[in-house]
Amino acid sequence: MSRITRAGAALAVLFGILFSLAPAASAAPGAARALDPSWAMIKNQQSGLCIRLQDAKVISDCFGPQSEMYWIFTHPVAGAPTEYRHIKAASWAPDTCVATDRTVINTVGCYTPTLNPMWVVVRYEPAAPPAGMVGLRMENLNTRVCLDTRSANNWQIYPNACSQTSASQQWNIPLDVYNRLF
Numbered sequence: 001m002s003r004i005t006r007a008g009a010a011l012a013v014l015f016g017i018l019f020s021l022a023p024a025a026s027a028a029p030g031a032a033r034a035l036d037p038s039w040a041m042i043k044n045q046q047s048g049l050c051i052r053l054q055d056a057k058v059i060s061d062c063f064g065p066q067s068e069m070y071w072i073f074t075h076p077v078a079g080a081p082t083e084y085r086h087i088k089a090a091s092w093a094p095d096t097c098v099a100t101d102r103t104v105i106n107t108v109g110c111y112t113p114t115l116n117p118m119w120v121v122v123r124y125e126p127a128a129p130p131a132g133m134v135g136l137r138m139e140n141l142n143t144r145v146c147l148d149t150r151s152a153n154n155w156q157i158y159p160n161a162c163s164q165t166s167a168s169q170q171w172n173i174p175l176d177v178y179n180r181l182f
Contacts (some may be wrong), residue, residue: 039070039090040177045127045135045170047155051098051147053089058098058105060155067091071098073181076110076118082182085121086110087138100159102143116142123178126165133172137162147171 042051043062050062050069062069070090077084087098088110097110097117108117124137138147139162146169148160163169 038177038180039072040173041069042071042087042136042171042173043133044149044155044168045129045172046168047149047151049149049155051087051157051171053091053096053107056096056107058107058157060149060157065091073121074110083120083122084141085119085181086117087119087121098138098147100140100143100145102145102159105147105157105159116140118142123182124170126163126170127167129170129172132175134175134178135170135172136178137169138171 041062043049044051044060047060048062049060051071052059052061052064052069054064054068068091072088072090073085074088075082075084076086089096089107095110096107098119099106099108099112099116101116110117118141120139120141121136122139123134125135127135129135139145140159143159144162145159146162147157148166148169149155149157150168160169
């Protein structure tokens with residue numbers, strides 16, 4: 001082996017050792033973190049819009065940071081029926097849950113002493129959901145009203161008497177998320 005070849009081989013080994021010891025590159029600042037597989041965007045069947053948490057208000061659109069549009073259905077109390085769930089924000093406010101007092105949809109701490117943030121979440125499909133999705137209806141356990149939306153109010157989310165046939169009360173999530181939760 002010539003001197004040049006030996007020197008090149010030595011440098012290659014040295015660089016290989018140095019690169020193997022270097023820490024892995026971290027994600028760029030501001031890069032999105034990986035989402036928990038049980039988090040889901042919740043989209044209305046009729047409007048196609050998402051439930052979004054913006055400035056501590058529950059609104060209906062799919063425009064904005066992804067972190068404002070992901071939710072998780074958590075079990076609020078050990079031993080409670082499977083369908084009893086909190087609709088919990090997966091964003092900057094991890095102890096924030098959707099609630100209602102019968103007049104508005106708002107957010108509260110998930111473990112307030114009332115049942116307002118607890119929902120009965122059941123499969124509900126008066127209209128066929130998009131492929132790979134499952135329809136749900138979310139009925140508040142305390143007030144017995146459902147999450148609804150209507151075009152007359154720019155698709156604002158509001159509490160309404162539960163229906164057995166309303167596509168505006170059908171909220172779709174991915175089938176794989178549904179299967180993990182229920």
